[in-house]
Amino acid sequence: MKSFYFKTFQRDSKVYLSRSSSFLGPIVFFLITITLYPLAFGSDEEKLAELSAGIIWISILLANLLSHQFIFNEDFKDGSLDLVLASGKSLFLWASIKIFVNWYFSSLPLIFLSLLTSFMLYLPFDAALILALTLFLGTPILSMFGALAGALTLERGNIVGSSIVIPMCLPALILGILAIQSYKNEELFFYIFLLAAFLFFSIPILIASCLGAIRLHFE
Amino acid sequence: MIKVENLSYSFNDFPLLENLNFEVNPSEIIHLKGENGSGKSTLLKILSGILNNFQGKVLSTAKNVFFLGHNLGLKDSLSVKDNLLLDYRFNSEVDSLSEALKLFELNSMKETKLFNLSQGQRKKVSLVQLFLSKYDLFLLDEPFANLDQKGIELIENTIRHHQNRGSSVIFTSHEDHNISSRELVL
Amino acid sequence: MRQLFNQLISFPYFFKIAQISFPYLFLLSILVILLGVLWGVFFSPVDVTQGEVYRIIYLHVPAASVAQSIYYTMVIASITYLIWRIKMASVFMISMAPLGAIFTFLALFTGAVWGQPTWGTWWVWDARLTSTLILLILYLAIISLFSSFDRRASTDQAVSIVVLIGGINLPIIKLSVEWWNTLHQSASITLSGSSIDNEMLIPLLISIFGFYLYVTAIGMRKMQVEILKREISHNWVKEIFIEKR
Numbered sequence: 001m002k003s004f005y006f007k008t009f010q011r012d013s014k015v016y017l018s019r020s021s022s023f024l025g026p027i028v029f030f031l032i033t034i035t036l037y038p039l040a041f042g043s044d045e046e047k048l049a050e051l052s053a054g055i056i057w058i059s060i061l062l063a064n065l066l067s068h069q070f071i072f073n074e075d076f077k078d079g080s081l082d083l084v085l086a087s088g089k090s091l092f093l094w095a096s097i098k099i100f101v102n103w104y105f106s107s108l109p110l111i112f113l114s115l116l117t118s119f120m121l122y123l124p125f126d127a128a129l130i131l132a133l134t135l136f137l138g139t140p141i142l143s144m145f146g147a148l149a150g151a152l153t154l155e156r157g158n159i160v161g162s163s164i165v166i167p168m169c170l171p172a173l174i175l176g177i178l179a180i181q182s183y184k185n186e187e188l189f190f191y192i193f194l195l196a197a198f199l200f201f202s203i204p205i206l207i208a209s210c211l212g213a214i215r216l217h218f219e
Numbered sequence: 220m221i222k223v224e225n226l227s228y229s230f231n232d233f234p235l236l237e238n239l240n241f242e243v244n245p246s247e248i249i250h251l252k253g254e255n256g257s258g259k260s261t262l263l264k265i266l267s268g269i270l271n272n273f274q275g276k277v278l279s280t281a282k283n284v285f286f287l288g289h290n291l292g293l294k295d296s297l298s299v300k301d302n303l304l305l306d307y308r309f310n311s312e313v314d315s316l317s318e319a320l321k322l323f324e325l326n327s328m329k330e331t332k333l334f335n336l337s338q339g340q341r342k343k344v345s346l347v348q349l350f351l352s353k354y355d356l357f358l359l360d361e362p363f364a365n366l367d368q369k370g371i372e373l374i375e376n377t378i379r380h381h382q383n384r385g386s387s388v389i390f391t392s393h394e395d396h397n398i399s400s401r402e403l404v405l
Numbered sequence: 406m407r408q409l410f411n412q413l414i415s416f417p418y419f420f421k422i423a424q425i426s427f428p429y430l431f432l433l434s435i436l437v438i439l440l441g442v443l444w445g446v447f448f449s450p451v452d453v454t455q456g457e458v459y460r461i462i463y464l465h466v467p468a469a470s471v472a473q474s475i476y477y478t479m480v481i482a483s484i485t486y487l488i489w490r491i492k493m494a495s496v497f498m499i500s501m502a503p504l505g506a507i508f509t510f511l512a513l514f515t516g517a518v519w520g521q522p523t524w525g526t527w528w529v530w531d532a533r534l535t536s537t538l539i540l541l542i543l544y545l546a547i548i549s550l551f552s553s554f555d556r557r558a559s560t561d562q563a564v565s566i567v568v569l570i571g572g573i574n575l576p577i578i579k580l581s582v583e584w585w586n587t588l589h590q591s592a593s594i595t596l597s598g599s600s601i602d603n604e605m606l607i608p609l610l611i612s613i614f615g616f617y618l619y620v621t622a623i624g625m626r627k628m629q630v631e632i633l634k635r636e637i638s639h640n641w642v643k644e645i646f647i648e649k650r
Contacts, residue, residue, distance in 0.1 A: 011297070014297055080294070167578070219271075
């Protein structure tokens, strides 16, 4: 007999794998946004190189928020959430697993993809590696904020969620981009450290808030 | 098995349940009756621990509780088999699955994705879960809805089977069923 | 002390207190604001570098100060609500958020009016301006949450969660915006710290005090409205309004 948490992991993974749209959606969104920037700003190599870190970060932020809103939404609608609550198991681990699986399927591919697109936007290779590192630390933060937005608006699933979350994500965005821009000097470590700290402290606070937000719908 | 004392629950200041008192003994089958909107589903959700913002006391000696709600908790994009095995409530042996599927005439659809199934068939899938699971207390919201006569008899037998194992069952339904030991009207 | 607190968080008692004190408080706040602003505009000396236009600080600084303070008090209210479930705390948050948004907007607007003749531009992406803009967005996001739930208690809790997370996050946002700013700042404009003359400071302080009085008065009024919305079916509301007739 499998444990509750292993079932959660397997169930969610199978759902993602069986529906190509759930992990292709963010990829398509990311690629099209990346393409829009050179079309809007022109293909000047110097200009794009200067903007590229920001372009990639913003595109990932938006692509992520779209997908993470629905982490808890479907479980709420089909009644799985009822069963989870009735099971009496710790919801903290359950929510963490759900967020992780979502991150694994929708953010991780984007991190690898961002390495490829950084060449198209003329970002130097060293900076691109830092970009991947900052995304690795930053995207889980976005996932958790997105999950919180989704948990707050379970019944409606509307734009309100993302408008709450984007201002909250700013530190991650700013620290990530600052780290990339200072990839040649020592300040880099300072910003990476801060980003990691932000991630570290976000985990307990945001997941607990997600649970509080889910509970709102069951009072 | 479960004892309810002075249970009250209100939604936006509108009282839905007021001062309920009742007791359920082991091996008892309770038929919960009441008009639409009388709070039957809400009561089952309170007893199962889904809703916990109520007044009064719910004392339970049941070690584990099986809940079947209006929304069945099934995933459209998973196969029938995955839906059963990866269900949070599944606590039986994997081998027993195919026999149960045969009994409910779902064996041929084992690998079928759930979105290909009709409402009645979906209901049956969740009832296979009910058949397989071993719990102390079963809380079933409209288990007979969307089922044909044959399905209804299967469920009645399943409920009796759980009763013989010493479990208690509380179910809601608008029709009369002769399996219940007691009726409770809200 | 404890008794006083318990009375203040009971709806009927607060409603009565607010009903009695609102007219005085409101009138006083208007008088104090007029005193501060008129003194500032007509009697305080002209700024050597900026000329007459600096006088908008008698509106700008109080608005900016009130806008931030409202958010911090809302954070305290959100903690109070989440821990002790005191309904008054959620009434407070829901009533104050729109005021916060208005004053934040006022601060940005007067800032722009001040900036145009002084630095030749309506807007700079300076650290302080940017975080004020984010504060405005945060207020608006919180207000947009008000109608997202069917249940009163759910709205209250959702708002408290967002206010609290925003409160934890706001200093972090400010810090990161400052780092961002020091790295990007190419224009020579800095808005920080020129010392201020006493003769300008006194009317400014009076004006700030007046703004706080005004927010208190209007906030109390808004809380009364919110309480009425929630308690309309309760007996004490009926008693008050039947007595009036």
